[in-house]
Amino acid sequence: MTEKKRTFEATMAELEAIIQxxxxxxxxxxxxxxxxxxxxxxxxxxxxxxxxxxxQVANIITEDGEFKRVEIEEE
Incomplete structure (x- = not known):
């Protein structure tokens, strides 16, 4: 799986298979x-x-727990 197409869930499943x-x-x-x-x-x-x-979550939520509008960047 290429890095661009890798998902967290698929990577965790692969890691679990390795552990087994x-x-x-x-x-x-x-x-x-x-x-x-x-x-x-x-x-x-x-x-x-x-x-x-x-x-990303820290950038979305303000100190008082309210959501603030932000643009999320993909790395």
């Missing part, structure tokens, strides 16, 4: 390392996406 593979007892060490590396990259992508969304 890592939890299996019969994963060869080389495969486990590869899964772990990919999982860490996906985890970072999800964390970065959540940080971006938190910033």
């Amino acid at each position: 593979k890592l939890e299996a007892d019969d994963v060869p060490l080389e495969d486990a390392i590869s899964y772990y590396e990919k999982g860490m990259k996906l985890s970072k992508w999800c964390d970065d996406k959540l940080t971006q969304v938190e910033k």
